[in-house]
Amino acid sequence: METIIKAAILSPVRFLTPSSARRRPAKPPTICCLRKNGDANGSNKAFSQLEGKDHGNPDMSQERFQLRDLEPEVKNNDIWKLFKEAQQNILYLNRQRVLALEELNKVNREKQSLLERIEKLEAKNQASIEIDRQSFFWELLLRIDSMVLTGMINTGEASDLRKVVMGYKCSVVDVFYDIMQKTDDELLAELHQFSDGIKKNGFHIIHICTEMEPLVLVGSLASYVRGLSQALQKRGHLVEVILPKYACLDLTEIQGLREIEAESYSYFNGQLHGNRIWTGVIQGIPITLIQPLYYASFFNRERVYGYSDDFERFSYFSRASLDYITKSGKQPDVLHIHNWETAIVGPLLWDIFVEQGLGGTKVLLTCQSFDSQCLERPEKVALCGLDPARLHRPDRLQDNANTHLINVLKGGIVYSNKVFILSSIHSKGWIIHSQSHGLESTLGIHKDKLHVLPYGFDNSIWDPHKDKFLPQNYSTEDVKGKAVCRIALLQHMGLTRSTSTILVSVGYRTSSL
Structure with missing residues (x-):
């Protein structure tokens, strides 16, 4: 009876309730266990044997039924564990994939950066080679100037030697590659051996100016002088610059900055004054620096412009430049002067230096604007050797409005062979009538020698083929990227993206012209 009661307790009768009827009924543990050892047909016999054994050991029977009840739960736990492990493995693989992609992108960026660096180094190396050749060329010419100033050769011989250097630039570089190690005597002897049958090519142009990039930069004049000099050099012209x-x-x-040992004298305020002359080459352009000795304070200041004695300062420099040119035996084809600061060179050339070897030299004046003209008392021009009575006339330097004064910029216009006016947006007529600042009558008389030029740009500084800020680069050989840039510009300006509409954009320097 006790066994029967225990069996009844261990195997309770399960009644279906409304809630349990919807669940899938669990199979009796006995049947689940027996199906592992036999087929369905032998289940009754196995059940009888199991029941008999269990009746003999009630504790074992109860434990076995409990294990059978826990078996599905254990299986579910194992499956969930495997699922979590698989999920973790997938996440790990995804993380590794992301890291691999990031590493690949990093390598690609480093590769691109290295390629760009190599490209820049190659371009810089090529530019430095070109600059070195240009620097060597101008060092040789400046050595010839030094020979004239020290009395080794006369001005006629110096002119012939310059023609040699100008005519055979490439050959000269190869022959005189060790110029810095040679004395003036050795160099002169080799130049004489190299001088047969040389003809002059291009023009000899000397800028007399107050700014040049990157030496001294105040306004647009500095970049204009540098860019124009380099452009003219590329066309085979001999270009040099004189600065204070x-x-x-x-x-x-x-x-190769060096001081010429011999002093150069120039006239000012009734007597001759010594100047130190420095020569060198910058970005392939030969430069000469004039340093006053007695009037050392003229240029030993913090600023370039804006002093009450600016006329004295720059008229001294203009006269000293012409004295240096004639003493060194140079006979340039063109003297290029800029704004009012060196406009006095025009009257000085035609009234004084045309008889000192510069009879074949022409004067070109460039005006960035007509805002600043420099009005002074007529007697002040006598400081640099000019005759006030000769110049204080309506057709020369007399100011159009203030007739008791002279106008230095007007004198430059009158005495120049050509006048360049820099403007990217205005015509000659508009400038004469609307932006002449009192020089309308003078410009009207000399309008045939006026030329309006745009500022332009230097593609060594900006090039759409290399600009990294553009959405896509382009060049004259491949202009496809220009359409992409056009669309980007329209989007940036909030304009309609239309391929048929003409888009015109203008970039220019903000000035009165």
């Missing part, structure tokens, strides 16, 4: 030796000059980029 300001205390604020940046001399770090000058190659």
Whole structure:
């Protein structure tokens, strides 16, 4: 009876309730266990044997039924564990994939950066080679100037030697590659051996100016002088620049900077005054710096412009430049002067220096604007050797409005062979009538020698083929990227994206012209 009661307790009768009827009924543990050892047909016999054994050991029977009840739960736990492990493995693989992609992108960026670096280094190396050749070329010419100033050769011989150098630039570089190691005597002897049958090519142009990039930069004049000089050099012209030796000059980029031992004298305020002459090459352009000795304070200042004695300062420099040119035996084809600061060179050339070897030299004046003209008392022009009575006339330097004064910029216009006016947006007629600042009648008389030029841009500084800020680069050989840039510009300006509409954009320097 006890066994029967225990069996009844261990195997309770399960009644279906409304809630349990919807669940899938669990199979009796006995049947689940027996199906592992036999087929369905032998289940009754196995059940009888199991029941008999269990009746003999009630505790074992109860434990076995409990294990059978736990078996589905254990299986579910194992499956869930495997699922979590698989999920973790997938997440790990995804993380590794992301890391691999990031590493690949990093490698690609480094590769692209290295390629760009190599491209820049190659371009820089090529440019430095070209600059070195240009620097060597101009060092040789400046050595010839030094020979004239020290009395080794006369001006006629110097002119012939310059023609040799100008005519055979490439050959000269190869022959005189060790110029810095040679004395003046050795160099002169080799130049004489190399001088047969040379003809002059191109023009000899000398800028007399107050700014040049990167030495001294105040306004647009500095970049204009540098860019124009390099452009003319590429066309085979002989170009050099004369500047004051300001205390604020940046001399770090000058190659072969040296002081000529012999002093150069110039006339000012009734007597001759000594100047130190410095020569060098910057970005392939030969430069000469004039340093006054007696009037050292003229350029030993913090600023370039804006002093009450600016006329005295720059008229001294203009006269000293012409004295240096004639003493060194140079006979340039063109003297290029800029704004009012060196406009006095025009009257000086035609009234004084045309009889000192510069009879074949022409004068070109460039005006960035007509805002600043420099009005002074007529007697002040006598400081640099000019005759006030000869110049204080309506057709020469007399100011159109203030007739008791002279107008230095007007004198430059009158005495120049050509006048360039820099403007990217205005015509000659509009400038004469609307932006002449009192020079309308003078410009009207000399309108045939006026030329309006745009500022342009230097593609060594900006090039759409290399600009990394553009959405896509383009060049004259491949203009496809220009359409992409056009769309980007329209989007940036909030304009309609239309391929048929003409888009015109203008970039220009903000000035009165």
